[in-house]
Amino acid sequence: MSAQDIYQAHLDAVSEALWEHDFERVLDHISFPSFLETDDALLRINNREAYLPSLKTFRKTLQRLGATAYHRLCREAAFAPEDPNRIEGIHETYALAGTRPVLPPYLNQMTLVHKAGRWLGAGLRSATQNAQSMIITHPEPDAGLTAAAAAKQEHRK
16 A cells, blocks of 8 residues: 555544544554644643543534534655655645535644554644644643642643
């Protein structure tokens, strides 16, 4: 398969899982640790639980905006010259209500890595404002932490 075919297959699988509210399946397509970045926000994702709030909030945002479709289309993708187990790609995201965008379409840059026989997302940069699209939601501090410990943990990030 070409890098573009692998990249698009990954986009399709994750988009379908997100659309169906199958967050566990989305998480199965991510390599941890990872990151998610927009023009105005950054989330370092150490584990599955740290990414879950963002997935749920973004899906609720799509629903609230009246989206009836969510598509991500590969624009370009290539195997990294120094590592055939890595693909760097660019795709465009469309959230639509019928044929009308509910969010302005935006470009993304994503890395895929091949691990244990699967291609997994290993970081995503989105050329959009998080304040508008709500792609990133920071997880609540661990319930077992005191407020002081949670603040100290946040300061280390």
